[in-house]
Amino acid sequence: MMNEQAPTDRLDRVIVPIRVRYAECDPMQIAHHASYPVWMEIARTELLRAQGANYRDCEASGVFFAVARMNIRYKRPARYDDELDLEVIGLPCEGVKVEHRYRLKRGKELLMTADTTIVCITGEGKAVPVPEGLLP
Amino acid sequence: MMNEQAPTDRLDRVIVPIRVRYAECDPMQIAHHASYPVWMEIARTELLRAQGANYRDCEASGVFFAVARMNIRYKRPARYDDELDLEVIGLPCEGVKVEHRYRLKRGKELLMTADTTIVCITGEGKAVPVPEGLLP
Amino acid sequence: MMNEQAPTDRLDRVIVPIRVRYAECDPMQIAHHASYPVWMEIARTELLRAQGANYRDCEASGVFFAVARMNIRYKRPARYDDELDLEVIGLPCEGVKVEHRYRLKRGKELLMTADTTIVCITGEGKAVPVPEGLLP
Amino acid sequence: MMNEQAPTDRLDRVIVPIRVRYAECDPMQIAHHASYPVWMEIARTELLRAQGANYRDCEASGVFFAVARMNIRYKRPARYDDELDLEVIGLPCEGVKVEHRYRLKRGKELLMTADTTIVCITGEGKAVPVPEGLLP
Numbered sequence: 001m002m003n004e005q006a007p008t009d010r011l012d013r014v015i016v017p018i019r020v021r022y023a024e025c026d027p028m029q030i031a032h033h034a035s036y037p038v039w040m041e042i043a044r045t046e047l048l049r050a051q052g053a054n055y056r057d058c059e060a061s062g063v064f065f066a067v068a069r070m071n072i073r074y075k076r077p078a079r080y081d082d083e084l085d086l087e088v089i090g091l092p093c094e095g096v097k098v099e100h101r102y103r104l105k106r107g108k109e110l111l112m113t114a115d116t117t118i119v120c121i122t123g124e125g126k127a128v129p130v131p132e133g134l135l136p
Numbered sequence: 137m138m139n140e141q142a143p144t145d146r147l148d149r150v151i152v153p154i155r156v157r158y159a160e161c162d163p164m165q166i167a168h169h170a171s172y173p174v175w176m177e178i179a180r181t182e183l184l185r186a187q188g189a190n191y192r193d194c195e196a197s198g199v200f201f202a203v204a205r206m207n208i209r210y211k212r213p214a215r216y217d218d219e220l221d222l223e224v225i226g227l228p229c230e231g232v233k234v235e236h237r238y239r240l241k242r243g244k245e246l247l248m249t250a251d252t253t254i255v256c257i258t259g260e261g262k263a264v265p266v267p268e269g270l271l272p
Numbered sequence: 273m274m275n276e277q278a279p280t281d282r283l284d285r286v287i288v289p290i291r292v293r294y295a296e297c298d299p300m301q302i303a304h305h306a307s308y309p310v311w312m313e314i315a316r317t318e319l320l321r322a323q324g325a326n327y328r329d330c331e332a333s334g335v336f337f338a339v340a341r342m343n344i345r346y347k348r349p350a351r352y353d354d355e356l357d358l359e360v361i362g363l364p365c366e367g368v369k370v371e372h373r374y375r376l377k378r379g380k381e382l383l384m385t386a387d388t389t390i391v392c393i394t395g396e397g398k399a400v401p402v403p404e405g406l407l408p
Numbered sequence: 409m410m411n412e413q414a415p416t417d418r419l420d421r422v423i424v425p426i427r428v429r430y431a432e433c434d435p436m437q438i439a440h441h442a443s444y445p446v447w448m449e450i451a452r453t454e455l456l457r458a459q460g461a462n463y464r465d466c467e468a469s470g471v472f473f474a475v476a477r478m479n480i481r482y483k484r485p486a487r488y489d490d491e492l493d494l495e496v497i498g499l500p501c502e503g504v505k506v507e508h509r510y511r512l513k514r515g516k517e518l519l520m521t522a523d524t525t526i527v528c529i530t531g532e533g534k535a536v537p538v539p540e541g542l543l544p
Contacts, residue, residue, distance in 0.1 A: 021446060021449070021450060022298060022449055022453065023446045025299045026295065027297045027301045028195075028200055030202075032295050033173060037169060037170040037173070038429060045489065055430070055488075055489070059163065066213070067169040068209070069208070070169065070210075071207045071208075072206045072207075073205050074202070074204055074205065080299060080463075081453065081462070081463070157314060158434060158435070158440075159310045159440050161434060161435045162433060162434065163433045163434070168430075168431050170431055174293060174295045177293070177294055177295060178293060191352075191353070192351075215328075216327075216435060217328045299467065300467075300474070305445060305478065306443075307442075313442075331436075336436055338436070339441040339482055340482055341481050342441065342478070342480045342482075343480075344478045345476070346474070346477065349474070349533070397485070
């Protein structure tokens with residue numbers, strides 16, 4: 001699927017390494033399911049950075065990204081100290097939203113797929129168009 | 137929707153109070169989106185308890201519930217110290233799965249809706265039928 | 273020790289119920305040690321509330337409490353779904369600081385003792401005297 | 409201080425890079441104080457790894473490390489996306505305990521110092537001597 005993306009002059013995809021922390025695991029001896037959204041947020045931060053932007057600067061300039069929707073399918077468990085690869089792809093959709101898709105792997109094994117919708121808002125919570133420089 | 141549920145002799149729905157913790161909020165001054173799955177897990181624990189079961193005993197007897205799918209729609213932000221009501225409804229589906237639906241409110245204001253699929257597994261990760269006594 | 277406090281017309285001590293969440297536990301099947309500071313923060317929030325103040329209002333008025341020091345002694349493990357009692361005592365010390373002492377119990381069993389120093393600061397991080405109404 | 413350590417043929421000190429996550433920060437716009445123990449745990453994992461051991465294998469072999477005491481002094485705040493260096497030093501003390509000391513820096517700026525005591529236990533919680541290969 002990813003290879004079908006038309007070539008662009010901007011990065012719209014990165015793969016981020018994740019090492020599973022002990023504190024992220026639960027009594028079932030696996031990464032707790034609420035740890036994954038935190039990893040997905042790291043991946044979005046790194047995607048922005050790869051595009052030459054910086055989410056800290058965004059917030060400083062009054063532009064915030066709020067998660068409006070999140071859909072996660074857990075396929076196989078991740079364990080403490082596992083080294084994972086989290087791929088994120090950004091897809092602009094409408095003017096004020098960005099959609100991201102995620103695939104988490106341990107080697108060739110697919111552990112999770114997910115997708116989120118982020119809305120661009122002001123500090124007061126008003127939806128605004130995603131700034132040009134931040135579009136994936 | 138909830139009122140359309142056929143009457144049963146078992147509780148299939150509870151409303152759990154949630155007080156938003158400071159540590160659950162982020163620099164955007166709102167509850168971080170990864171806090172919600174933790175609250176939803178608390179609601180499932182309390183639903184089981186209302187049904188006379190206990191998830192701690194389940195695990196002690198070798199029955200675990202793994203989250204296989206999670207879908208969350210964030211509608212309005214929750215803030216530090218907010219008092220929220222989280223409603224959860226359990227719906228048996230197939231033999232090894234339970235589906236839950238959630239609605240988070242602050243007073244009459246709807247903040248979030250969500251649904252999850254839980255799979256009943258052994259300690260070795262093998263899917264097994266949900267024990268009779270634990271069916272919602 | 274607590275009984276030696278001189279009587280005052282203000283509450284300087286509360287006991288807060290804590291139910292251990294599944295997500296707060298780790299693969300050792302016990303509450304992770306980083307969960308305790310979160311519970312201690314809840315206790316400070318409730319101590320303020322018992323005194324008629326509200327930390328959310330404090331922040332809205334530009335007064336913040338930053339943790340400057342934390343010392344925790346873990347004596348016995350807490351487990352998922354345990355019902356605990358967390359006692360907190362507030363002790364004013366110098367003008368810009370408040371010290372708190374904590375005792376966490378499961379029934380009569382002492383699980384943890386701790387103490388923290390909180391510094392009162394402005395939004396810019398400058399230490400300021402603790403407002404009169406907020407002194408324990 | 410660190411330079412005064414007598415030379416040994418084993419690593420007793422590592423410096424671990426920490427990138428502050430968005431989810432680790434709070435409404436005060438700084439890393440929440442409960443995030444630091446999680447980073448300190450990562451540093452202990454990496455110290456073990458640098459020594460040729462692996463905490464995951466330890467647990468698999470029935471040896472667990474429980475935190476018995478933690479003392480943290482927060483000197484300056486860390487912020488979202490900051491790149492920090494967390495130094496950890498391991499010091500054997502008595503037979504069943506290991507003490508660690510920590511210093512967190514952003515460039516040359518010291519943000520935090522801390523020390524912890526870890527007790528080596530069995531799965532049943534009984535204190536046992538630290539295995540030879542795991543002594544710092």
